Amino acid sequence: MIYLDNAATTFPKPDIVYNAVMEAMKDFGANPGRAGHKLSLRAGRGIYETREVLSVLFNIENPMNIIFTNNATEALNLGIKGFLKKGDHVITTTMEHNSVLRPIIALEEKGIENTIVRCDEKGFINIEDIERNIKQNTKLIVTTHASNVTGTIFPIKEIGKLARKHNIYYMVDAAQTAGVYPIDVKEMNIDILAFPGHKSLLGPQGTGGLYIKEGLDIMQMKEGGTGSKSHELIQPDILPDKYESGTPNTPGIIGLGAGVRYILDKGIDSIRNHEKELLKIFLDGLNEIDGVKVYGPANIEEQAPVISLNIGDEDSSEISYILDSVFDIGTRSGLHCAPLAHETLGTLEQGVVRFSIGPFNTKEDISKALEAIKKIAVEAR
Amino acid sequence: MIYLDNAATTFPKPDIVYNAVMEAMKDFGANPGRAGHKLSLRAGRGIYETREVLSVLFNIENPMNIIFTNNATEALNLGIKGFLKKGDHVITTTMEHNSVLRPIIALEEKGIENTIVRCDEKGFINIEDIERNIKQNTKLIVTTHASNVTGTIFPIKEIGKLARKHNIYYMVDAAQTAGVYPIDVKEMNIDILAFPGHKSLLGPQGTGGLYIKEGLDIMQMKEGGTGSKSHELIQPDILPDKYESGTPNTPGIIGLGAGVRYILDKGIDSIRNHEKELLKIFLDGLNEIDGVKVYGPANIEEQAPVISLNIGDEDSSEISYILDSVFDIGTRSGLHCAPLAHETLGTLEQGVVRFSIGPFNTKEDISKALEAIKKIAVEAR
Numbered sequence: 001m002i003y004l005d006n007a008a009t010t011f012p013k014p015d016i017v018y019n020a021v022m023e024a025m026k027d028f029g030a031n032p033g034r035a036g037h038k039l040s041l042r043a044g045r046g047i048y049e050t051r052e053v054l055s056v057l058f059n060i061e062n063p064m065n066i067i068f069t070n071n072a073t074e075a076l077n078l079g080i081k082g083f084l085k086k087g088d089h090v091i092t093t094t095m096e097h098n099s100v101l102r103p104i105i106a107l108e109e110k111g112i113e114n115t116i117v118r119c120d121e122k123g124f125i126n127i128e129d130i131e132r133n134i135k136q137n138t139k140l141i142v143t144t145h146a147s148n149v150t151g152t153i154f155p156i157k158e159i160g161k162l163a164r165k166h167n168i169y170y171m172v173d174a175a176q177t178a179g180v181y182p183i184d185v186k187e188m189n190i191d192i193l194a195f196p197g198h199k200s201l202l203g204p205q206g207t208g209g210l211y212i213k214e215g216l217d218i219m220q221m222k223e224g225g226t227g228s229k230s231h232e233l234i235q236p237d238i239l240p241d242k243y244e245s246g247t248p249n250t251p252g253i254i255g256l257g258a259g260v261r262y263i264l265d266k267g268i269d270s271i272r273n274h275e276k277e278l279l280k281i282f283l284d285g286l287n288e289i290d291g292v293k294v295y296g297p298a299n300i301e302e303q304a305p306v307i308s309l310n311i312g313d314e315d316s317s318e319i320s321y322i323l324d325s326v327f328d329i330g331t332r333s334g335l336h337c338a339p340l341a342h343e344t345l346g347t348l349e350q351g352v353v354r355f356s357i358g359p360f361n362t363k364e365d366i367s368k369a370l371e372a373i374k375k376i377a378v379e380a381r
Numbered sequence: 382m383i384y385l386d387n388a389a390t391t392f393p394k395p396d397i398v399y400n401a402v403m404e405a406m407k408d409f410g411a412n413p414g415r416a417g418h419k420l421s422l423r424a425g426r427g428i429y430e431t432r433e434v435l436s437v438l439f440n441i442e443n444p445m446n447i448i449f450t451n452n453a454t455e456a457l458n459l460g461i462k463g464f465l466k467k468g469d470h471v472i473t474t475t476m477e478h479n480s481v482l483r484p485i486i487a488l489e490e491k492g493i494e495n496t497i498v499r500c501d502e503k504g505f506i507n508i509e510d511i512e513r514n515i516k517q518n519t520k521l522i523v524t525t526h527a528s529n530v531t532g533t534i535f536p537i538k539e540i541g542k543l544a545r546k547h548n549i550y551y552m553v554d555a556a557q558t559a560g561v562y563p564i565d566v567k568e569m570n571i572d573i574l575a576f577p578g579h580k581s582l583l584g585p586q587g588t589g590g591l592y593i594k595e596g597l598d599i600m601q602m603k604e605g606g607t608g609s610k611s612h613e614l615i616q617p618d619i620l621p622d623k624y625e626s627g628t629p630n631t632p633g634i635i636g637l638g639a640g641v642r643y644i645l646d647k648g649i650d651s652i653r654n655h656e657k658e659l660l661k662i663f664l665d666g667l668n669e670i671d672g673v674k675v676y677g678p679a680n681i682e683e684q685a686p687v688i689s690l691n692i693g694d695e696d697s698s699e700i701s702y703i704l705d706s707v708f709d710i711g712t713r714s715g716l717h718c719a720p721l722a723h724e725t726l727g728t729l730e731q732g733v734v735r736f737s738i739g740p741f742n743t744k745e746d747i748s749k750a751l752e753a754i755k756k757i758a759v760e761a762r
Contacts, residue, residue: 073627206630246454249587
């Protein structure tokens with residue numbers, strides 16, 4: 001299959017990721033941080049090494065401020081629901097994923113207010129619209145780094161500056177960027193950073209994480225065994241134990257470490273440039289096909305390599321189905337768990353067909369995708 | 382290493398588990414249930430098959446009533462904190478793990494009362510002590526199926542009957558038994574069952590689950606993308622989507638399915654009999670070593686294959702250290718995240734050295750462990 005669904009999860013992964021997962025399972029498959037024997041210590045070390053490489057990638061000072069979660073969704077829930085208290089106000093945008101919107105909406109019944117700032121039809125946010133909505137009780141701004149529908153890149157450094165200026169905290173959803181676009185939590189004033197492990201960080205599914213700036217008061221979602229302060233019936237207050245109860249996904253986290261090492265070795269710029277090159281070929285090619293409507297910026301400097309389109313008035317899921325069954329091309333149709341983004345684009349009814357590029361896609365993949373789209377567009381006329 | 386830390390996580394796993402994980406990662410590493418293309422559908426089918434084999438194992442009618450979690454701790458938190466409401470009373474026991482006790486204690490500040498029933502010095506629960514503590518507002522009884530410290534088996538069928546008689550719900554923590562001891566949610570009146578995937582179910586770390594009886598009102602811990610009802614800003618109410626936001630641990634869950642299939646093929650009785658045989662050799666052997674104190678029932682019919690002991694007054698972590706460094710035997714010392722169990726046993730200061738047997742241990746492992754204990758006991762005299 002020509003896999004162009006990398007925004008959902010990257011596939012394939014680098015070989016060192018597969019190997020790291022297998023090594024963790026077969027050579028030292030013990031429970032980390034629980035016992036003191038060799039295999040347990042080795043598993044614990046493996047997990048710590050993943051914290052270390054992530055700290056390098058995101059410029060995080062203390063690796064213990066990284067919390068491992070099952071996915072970005074869990075990280076976003078922990079950050080949003082653990083941080084906001086009754087009476088607080090949170091600002092977010094219409095381009096967010098349901099993993100940001102649904103927790104924020106769910107908090108309404110706990111007395112936490114929200115403002116969802118409308119983006120324009122290409123998915124761009126106007127920073128002044130954020131600033132205009134800041135109130136006395138605004139505690140947090142949450143935005144994506146890049147839309148999972150149109151790829152539209154948000155000016156997170158500028159939003160971070162704005163948040164700092166108003167003494168508000170800033171949380172970034174890096175689901176579509178972590179591992180490809182530079183993220184520096186210090187330089188960008190990011191207080192809370194949520195990321196999936198299995199997308200551009202190239203780790204296995206079942207991994208994600210949350211960076212929490214030192215000293216932030218975030219309530220844990222789970223209590224349980226932490227392998228620390230076991231005599232106490234209340235959850236220990238030390239990081240990361242406070243948030244990491246129970247046996248972690250050791251092989252997954254160690255595989256994630258291998259994915260991040262691959263990125264650091266290869267160079268994040270080199271990976272991004274490869275993806276941008278393919279994105280350019282794709283956008284240029286689409287430009288020449290009649291009857292195709294491309295959503296979002298359609299510009300490689302303003303969007304991550306996520307391309308959403310429609311062909312005439314055809315239902316997006318019908319197009320995805322043909323791409324899969326006739327052309328063996330994997331894409332994702334529908335609403336991509338981002339209803340307000342589709343409302344913003346005007347595609348709530350039709351959905352869109354989303355193509356998303358990963359580090360292992362080739363120019364040949366893109367030209368085959370373009371050929372297929374052309375054929376379908378001709379048929380649809 | 383002679384690995385006798387299977388109560389923390391089983392190691393090794395059957396080869397089919399390693400193979401299933403690799404196949405899921407390499408052959409169809411897509412995001413399940415999100416897109417409609419072949420690889421995504423195959424990943425989704427793999428996850429559903431794991432629900433199916435677990436349903437067979439636990440006699441669960443509808444596989445969709447099984448929720449996948451990161452570990453048993455998350456499952457216990459979801460079941461306990463999602464089910465209990467302000468004004469409710471919950472009964473549990475002193476033999477519980479911190480993953481039961483800490484959530485229950487944390488609920489006190491939300492106005493949820495608890496009674497922690499004291500077990501005897503071998504870890505046995507007296508059912509009458511549970512019944513005596515039932516109040517008008519008692520909504521839930523939570524007990525372990527077998528202690529993670531002494532292996533003491535709880536009469537869950539009888540407790541289930543008691544709960545039913547009083548119209549109270551019953552939740553079982555099967556962390557030490559799922560995959561080795563028979564569990565039948567219908568026959569045993571179990572309303573909520575929490576289990577780890579990576580212990581006796583032989584799956585990878587990063588897996589666990591919660592069975593929720595049809596119709597129980599349990600609040601989700603996380604909201605987010607579910608791949609269903611994407612146009613809505615509130616979490617969908619259908620199972621399992623309500624509780625499974627975000628990308629799941631697909632390779633882990635598929636590996637868990639392989640572990641459960643291994644158990645079903647081999648026969649749960651055959652695995653249990655093997656472990657009981659080794660337990661008997663171990664207990665008989667310990668009986669002949671002077672200076673060793675064994676905790677719990679010391680009886681293969683009354684305990685899971687978890688054996689806790691001390692040698693004279695030696696610190697338990699010192700003994701575990703010697704077992705690892707001199708004899709290459711992996712055990713776990715300390716409090717095992719179960720402080721009230723240790724208080725019950727009178728070992729809060731010394732801790733205990735825990736040996737736990739898995740399906741791949743051999744008679745030779747046990748005789749080597751006995752030899753090592755004997756040598757250390759002679760030295761310690």
